Amino acid sequence: MASIREVAQEAGVGVGTVSRALNGSGYVSPETRKKIEKAAKKLNYTPNELARNLYHNKTGIVGVIVPDLEHPFFSSLVKHIEMELYEQGYKTMICNTVGISRREQEYLDMLERNIVDGIITASHGLEVEEYQKQTKPIVSIDRDLGSRIPLIGCDHAKGGKLAAELMLEARRRKVFLVSGISPNVMANDRYRTFRQILEENGVVAVLQEEMGWNIFSWEAHYKMAEEIFRLHPDVDGIFGSDLAALACLNVAQRKGIRVPEDLSIIGFDAMAPSGMVYPQLTAIRQNVELLAEISVNALLDMVEQRKNVPSRLILDVEIQRGGTV
Amino acid sequence: MASIREVAQEAGVGVGTVSRALNGSGYVSPETRKKIEKAAKKLNYTPNELARNLYHNKTGIVGVIVPDLEHPFFSSLVKHIEMELYEQGYKTMICNTVGISRREQEYLDMLERNIVDGIITASHGLEVEEYQKQTKPIVSIDRDLGSRIPLIGCDHAKGGKLAAELMLEARRRKVFLVSGISPNVMANDRYRTFRQILEENGVVAVLQEEMGWNIFSWEAHYKMAEEIFRLHPDVDGIFGSDLAALACLNVAQRKGIRVPEDLSIIGFDAMAPSGMVYPQLTAIRQNVELLAEISVNALLDMVEQRKNVPSRLILDVEIQRGGTV
DNA sequence: CTGTTAGCGCGTTCAT
DNA sequence: ATGAACGCGCTAACAG
Numbered sequence: 221m222a223s224i225r226e227v228a229q230e231a232g233v234g235v236g237t238v239s240r241a242l243n244g245s246g247y248v249s250p251e252t253r254k255k256i257e258k259a260a261k262k263l264n265y266t267p268n269e270l271a272r273n274l275y276h277n278k279t280g281i282v283g284v285i286v287p288d289l290e291h292p293f294f295s296s297l298v299k300h301i302e303m304e305l306y307e308q309g310y311k312t313m314i315c316n317t318v319g320i321s322r323r324e325q326e327y328l329d330m331l332e333r334n335i336v337d338g339i340i341t342a343s344h345g346l347e348v349e350e351y352q353k354q355t356k357p358i359v360s361i362d363r364d365l366g367s368r369i370p371l372i373g374c375d376h377a378k379g380g381k382l383a384a385e386l387m388l389e390a391r392r393r394k395v396f397l398v399s400g401i402s403p404n405v406m407a408n409d410r411y412r413t414f415r416q417i418l419e420e421n422g423v424v425a426v427l428q429e430e431m432g433w434n435i436f437s438w439e440a441h442y443k444m445a446e447e448i449f450r451l452h453p454d455v456d457g458i459f460g461s462d463l464a465a466l467a468c469l470n471v472a473q474r475k476g477i478r479v480p481e482d483l484s485i486i487g488f489d490a491m492a493p494s495g496m497v498y499p500q501l502t503a504i505r506q507n508v509e510l511l512a513e514i515s516v517n518a519l520l521d522m523v524e525q526r527k528n529v530p531s532r533l534i535l536d537v538e539i540q541r542g543g544t545v
Numbered sequence: 546m547a548s549i550r551e552v553a554q555e556a557g558v559g560v561g562t563v564s565r566a567l568n569g570s571g572y573v574s575p576e577t578r579k580k581i582e583k584a585a586k587k588l589n590y591t592p593n594e595l596a597r598n599l600y601h602n603k604t605g606i607v608g609v610i611v612p613d614l615e616h617p618f619f620s621s622l623v624k625h626i627e628m629e630l631y632e633q634g635y636k637t638m639i640c641n642t643v644g645i646s647r648r649e650q651e652y653l654d655m656l657e658r659n660i661v662d663g664i665i666t667a668s669h670g671l672e673v674e675e676y677q678k679q680t681k682p683i684v685s686i687d688r689d690l691g692s693r694i695p696l697i698g699c700d701h702a703k704g705g706k707l708a709a710e711l712m713l714e715a716r717r718r719k720v721f722l723v724s725g726i727s728p729n730v731m732a733n734d735r736y737r738t739f740r741q742i743l744e745e746n747g748v749v750a751v752l753q754e755e756m757g758w759n760i761f762s763w764e765a766h767y768k769m770a771e772e773i774f775r776l777h778p779d780v781d782g783i784f785g786s787d788l789a790a791l792a793c794l795n796v797a798q799r800k801g802i803r804v805p806e807d808l809s810i811i812g813f814d815a816m817a818p819s820g821m822v823y824p825q826l827t828a829i830r831q832n833v834e835l836l837a838e839i840s841v842n843a844l845l846d847m848v849e850q851r852k853n854v855p856s857r858l859i860l861d862v863e864i865q866r867g868g869t870v
Numbered sequence: 871c872t873g874t875t876a877g878c879g880c881g882t883t884c885a886t
Numbered sequence: 887a888t889g890a891a892c893g894c895g896c897t898a899a900c901a902g
Contacts, residue, residue, distance in 0.1 A: 271895035
């Protein structure tokens with residue numbers, strides 16, 4: 221609660237000197253420095269960050285917008301983003317849109333109001349135009365928001381290819397694809413590629429179900445899984461998000477379908493729960509840590525104007541070998 | 546980027562009038578108000594939150610300290626806290642300590658530096674004294690930080706009791722208890738109660754393993770599970786956190802042990818992954834939504850000095866019936 | 871080397 | 887009803 225003026229008074233010097241002494245900027249003689257440090261300690265002085273923020277027009281806070289923090293991918297993403305931001309001296313404001321675009325908009329507005337210095341968005345509810353209006357630093361994960369906003373994501377097409385190849389190896393003939401329906405989103409690439417490769421290789425049937433793009437609840441996925449087996453009891457392959465894959469695995473086990481003998485299941489993301497089930501889920505893994513690190517560095521490059529950022533950054537994916545193929 | 550002064554100039558009035566007009570405080574004639582609103586729209590004026598914060602000495606940001614955001618319980622907790630804070634007009638700063646008490650300290654210091662208006666802590670790495678030094682609003686989840694800091698948590702003792710009763714119903718004779726070793730933490734109650742009830746009822750052996758209190762990784766739990774079955778292949782009951790229970794379930798299935806016929810497993814928390822495995826995990830569920838709501842309201846009662854907050858708030862728990870008992 | 875002063879942008883008296 | 891002036895706490899430029 222003590223202000224810099226009080227410290228100056230206590231030390232018998234001017235406020236400017238205190239500021240320089242405590243920030244290590246400019247010249248201060250060793251002895252007055254001592255006096256100032258003693259006074260600061262005595263008064264238990266802590267600089268008021270609010271005044272600093274006003275002066276510097278900067279808060280050191282980065283906003284991270286996600287659709288659902290409870291989803292394993294996003295909680296992991298935010299965790300690693302927070303860790304990387306912390307390393308670089310920034311704080312993390314979490315913005316959970318729960319699929320409501322008004323909330324996404326409100327959080328986006330924090331840029332103009334100077335509450336955050338930049339935004340990393342992984343939520344895809346708002347019109348692209350709303351993002352393009354912004355002039356302050358933004359990076360996007362997995363969704364194309366135009367060339368001025370760097371796009372960072374994993375190689376979804378390769379993910380779809382790897383999954384398709386696994387299906388072909390396992391000689392699957394009737395494959396179900398659980399995809400999302402969001403426009404402009406990179407995740408679509410994996411389903412397109414997956415489907416294309418299977419069809420080119422003469423797989424008898426490639427069926428497709430579209431989940432709402434902002435549906436992340438277990439219940440919804442479980443219901444969908446039950447529908448799949450009700451309508452198509454003879455599917456022998458399933459590819460979808462981790463959640464979709466896990467739901468299908470669970471329903472299959474309840475119905476006594478043998479996995480992987482009679483049914484192959486492949487997830488995408490390979491987050492924690494995929495390793496908790498038995499057999500463990502075979503899945504395409506994206507490197508969330510790297511994704512977080514790259515995103516943070518791209519954003520801070522913009523915030524601190526360190527250097528130019530490429531408009532697209534694509535990360536590799538790999539197979540997590542489980543027991544469901 | 547336009548300041549209030551520019552709006553005043555554009556409208557041909559003083560800054561004070563603009564401030565009153567836009568904030569609806571004090572008297573402004575309808576016509577000048579119109580002029581001001583037009584000028585504000587024309588210049589695309591957005592008030593600078595930094596200046597406001599400095600004046601009001603308040604940011605509208607609440608810090609939430611957790612040990613591991615990737616852990617299902619904490620990601621769910623933070624999600625619901627964020628939603629409740631949003632409803633009440635506050636923003637959420639996430640502080641992930643990853644078990645490092647220096648980080649916990651740094652985040653705690655944000656209170657004094659006025660970066661946050663209050664803190665909800667669910668991390669338990671720092672000395673109690675460090676929290677007690679603080680004078681600004683703090684509430685604690687699941688750890689006693691002294692009578693001045695409201696403590697909010699579920700009824701762990703009842704949870705332990707419910708779990709013990711399930712074990713007795715299933716006539717288990719050699720039960721393994723996977724507990725933490727953190728001091729001052731309410732979670733200890735559930736293990737103490739569980740153990741006590743089983744011993745009073747003549748269960749032949751109650752074994753115990755202590756996980757490091759800030760260990761949340763799946764790998765560590767999996768290793769521990771393997772150890773349990775290696776040293777005690779004949780256990781017929783296991784109680785621990787969700788993660789511990791899921792790890793044991795997974796290892797048991799790999800070893801061909803029949804669950805629940807030959808082994809009963811009970812988790813604590815009943816978070817999402819417990820419903821993804823087959824059979825679904827029987828677990829003690831705590832109401833995270835309510836926990837979040839209560840915590841936020843307690844904290845904001847302090848921040849806005851609405852009313853006094855009880856020093857302890859204990860929430861009920863219930864059984865989530867799965868297929869592992 | 872150090873003290874003084876002018877903003878940073880906004881909200882609120884206090885005269886008018 | 888409204889404008890001018892002050893202050894929130896701090897930093898940086900400037901004069902000494």
